[in-house]
Amino acid sequence: MAFDYDLFVIGGGSGGVRAGRLAAQGGAKVGVAEEHRFGGTCVIRGCVPKKLMVYASAFSEAFEDARGFGWSVGETSFDWPTFLQAKDREIARLESIYERNLSNAGATLHRCRATVAGPHEVALAEGGTVSARHILVATGGAPFVPDMPGxxxxxxxxxxxxxxxxxxxxxxxxxxxxxxxxxxxxxxxxxxxxxxxxxxxxxxxxxxxxxxxxxxxxxxxxxxxxxxxxxxxxxxxxxxxxxxxxxxxxxxxxxxxxxxGRRPNTAGLGLEDVGVALTPGGAVKVDDYSQSTVPSIYAVGDVTDRMALTPVAIREGAAFVETVFNGRPTKPDHACVATAVFTQPELGTVGLTEEQARAEGEVEIYRAIFRPMMATLSGRDEKVMMKLVVRPSDRRVLGVHIAGHAAGEMIQLAGVAVKMGATKEDFDRTVAVHPTAAEELVTMRDPVA
Missing domain, CATH: 3.50.50.60 (FAD/NAD(P)-binding domain)
Incomplete structure (x- = not known):
C-alpha cells in the first residue's frame, strides 16, 4: 500500500519536532500537524517563558544585595508590559526556529488540529484525510483544574x-x-x-x-x-x-x-476509537519502545506520562526514529535524569532521594548547610544545602541534591558523575574549585547519617 507519508506527527512540541526532523533528514516523507504554535508547551507556555520570568523576578533581590557590595542603587521599578513584549519577541524567534528546522529537513507542516482516523489515517481540520505508515502522537499535556464552584x-x-x-x-x-x-x-x-x-x-x-x-x-x-x-x-x-x-x-x-498539575492531552484525538489503549489518567499506554497497542501508532513526551520533562521527550523522539526508521531498536533511558526546580532558592537533583535509597538498603548521608559567600556582604540571611546519598557496599553516589543559587547549573554536571557510577572517593579525589559553593560537593568528608 502506498502512503501519503512515512511518518505523520501529531503535535509540534519538543518530542514531535525532534522525531519529525530526524526522520525527514534520514529521507522519510514526514508530515507534522500543530494546532497552536510550533514549540509546544516548553517553548510557548512552559520552560522558556517561565525561566525568563524567573530571571526578571530575581532582580529585586539583586538590587538589594548590590548595596552590600558598594553600589548605590536608586529607586527601581518593574514594568510588566515591557517585559511581556520582550518575552513575546523571544518566544516568536524560537518558534520560527522550530518551524524552519522542520521545513529545512523536508517535513510538510500542517498548521491545524489533527486527529487519528484509523491505524494509518489522520484527519486534518483544514480538510481531508492523509495516510501514514507510522503515526506519532506527541500532543503533550494540558493544565488540570479541580472541579469546584467558580x-x-x-x-x-x-x-x-x-x-x-x-x-x-x-x-x-x-x-x-x-x-x-x-x-x-x-x-x-x-x-x-x-x-x-x-x-x-x-x-x-x-x-x-x-x-x-x-x-x-x-x-x-x-x-x-x-x-x-x-x-x-x-x-x-x-x-x-x-x-x-x-x-x-x-x-x-x-x-x-x-x-x-497537567494531564495528558488525548481528549478528542480519536485514539480509543482505533484501539489505542489509554491509562486511567488518559495517557497513551506504550511499551519500552514508545509503541502503543496499535502497532503503527507510537507516542512520546508528556502524552505518555512517563517523565514529563522536555529533554526526556526529545530523547524519546530520537529513540523512536532510531527504532522505527534506522533499524536500531532503542529504548529511551529514564534512569538518573537530572532536573531542576526554579524556585528561589533553586533546587537541583539527580538520582535517588534518601527515602528511596533507604528503601533499597543501607545508605550513608553527607549533608552541608552553609551561608554562601555572596550573602556575607549582602547581609541576606540565605543558606545553601548540598547532600550526597551514598551506598556503603560499593561507595557509589546514588543521589545528589542541591538547594541554592545556580543549583540547576551544578546538577547538570553532577548528573554526569552519577550517571557514570561515580563513587564517594571519586568525588573526594576531585580537587575543589575555590571559592565556589559547588566545591562543597567534593569536600564533605564525614557522614551525618
Whole structure:
C-alpha cells in the first residue's frame, strides 16, 4: 500500500519536532500537524517563558544585595508590559526556529488540529484525510483544574504568561514545579503571594530535606506558604476574587492561579476509537519502545506520562526514529535524569532521594548547610544545602541534591558523575574549585547519617 507519508506527527512540541526532523533528514516523507504554535508547551507556555520570568523576578533581590557590595542603587521599578513584549519577541524567534528546522529537513507542516482516523489515517481540520505508515502522537499535556464552584474564574500557567497587568495579590493552588516556581516569580516581582497546598509538604517525590529547606526559605523570603490547605470555591467580589478554603477560612486575591498539575492531552484525538489503549489518567499506554497497542501508532513526551520533562521527550523522539526508521531498536533511558526546580532558592537533583535509597538498603548521608559567600556582604540571611546519598557496599553516589543559587547549573554536571557510577572517593579525589559553593560537593568528608 502506498502512503501519503512515512511518518505523520501529531503535535509540534519538543518530542514531535525532534522525531519529525530526524526522520525527514534520514529521507522519510514526514508530515507534522500543530494546532497552536510550533514549540509546544516548553517553548510557548512552559520552560522558556517561565525561566525568563524567573530571571526578571530575581532582580529585586539583586538590587538589594548590590548595596552590600558598594553600589548605590536608586529607586527601581518593574514594568510588566515591557517585559511581556520582550518575552513575546523571544518566544516568536524560537518558534520560527522550530518551524524552519522542520521545513529545512523536508517535513510538510500542517498548521491545524489533527486527529487519528484509523491505524494509518489522520484527519486534518483544514480538510481531508492523509495516510501514514507510522503515526506519532506527541500532543503533550494540558493544565488540570479541580472541579469546584467558580473554577472558571481562576487561571493556569497558560494564561499567566499573558496577563494584562501584574496582580497586586495572587493566590496559588498546588505543590508541584509550576505552583512553587510561580509563587517565587510573583513574589520576586513584588506581588503579595500566598501558596496553598493540600498536603503536608510540597514538591512530592523530591528529597525530604530539600523539600523542607525550600519551604523554609520561601517562607523566610515572604511567601505565605500554607500546608494542609486547599481552595474549594471561588467567587467574584467588587474588589477582585474571594477563595473559600477547606479550613473554613477565606482568602482574597486579584488572581487565583491553579498549579495543580497537567494531564495528558488525548481528549478528542480519536485514539480509543482505533484501539489505542489509554491509562486511567488518559495517557497513551506504550511499551519500552514508545509503541502503543496499535502497532503503527507510537507516542512520546508528556502524552505518555512517563517523565514529563522536555529533554526526556526529545530523547524519546530520537529513540523512536532510531527504532522505527534506522533499524536500531532503542529504548529511551529514564534512569538518573537530572532536573531542576526554579524556585528561589533553586533546587537541583539527580538520582535517588534518601527515602528511596533507604528503601533499597543501607545508605550513608553527607549533608552541608552553609551561608554562601555572596550573602556575607549582602547581609541576606540565605543558606545553601548540598547532600550526597551514598551506598556503603560499593561507595557509589546514588543521589545528589542541591538547594541554592545556580543549583540547576551544578546538577547538570553532577548528573554526569552519577550517571557514570561515580563513587564517594571519586568525588573526594576531585580537587575543589575555590571559592565556589559547588566545591562543597567534593569536600564533605564525614557522614551525618
Amino acid at each position: 473554577r472558571a474564574l481562576g487561571i493556569t500557567s497558560n494564561e499567566a504568561f499573558h496577563l494584562d497587568r501584574l496582580p497586586r495579590k495572587v493566590l496559588l493552588v498546588g505543590g508541584g514545579y509550576i505552583a512553587c516556581e510561580f509563587a517565587c516569580i510573583f513574589h520576586g516581582l513584588g506581588v503579595e503571594t500566598t501558596l496553598v497546598y493540600r498536603g503536608d509538604m510540597f514538591l512530592k517525590g523530591f528529597d525530604n530535606n530539600l523539600r523542607a529547606f525550600v519551604a523554609e526559605s520561601m517562607a523566610a523570603r515572604g511567601v505565605d506558604v500554607r500546608f494542609g490547605e486547599d481552595v474549594v470555591a471561588i467567587e467574584e467580589t467588587s474588589d477582585g476574587l474571594r477563595a473559600k478554603l477547606r479550613s473554613g477560612g477565606e482568602a482574597s486575591a486579584d488572581v487565583v492561579f491553579f498549579g495543580t
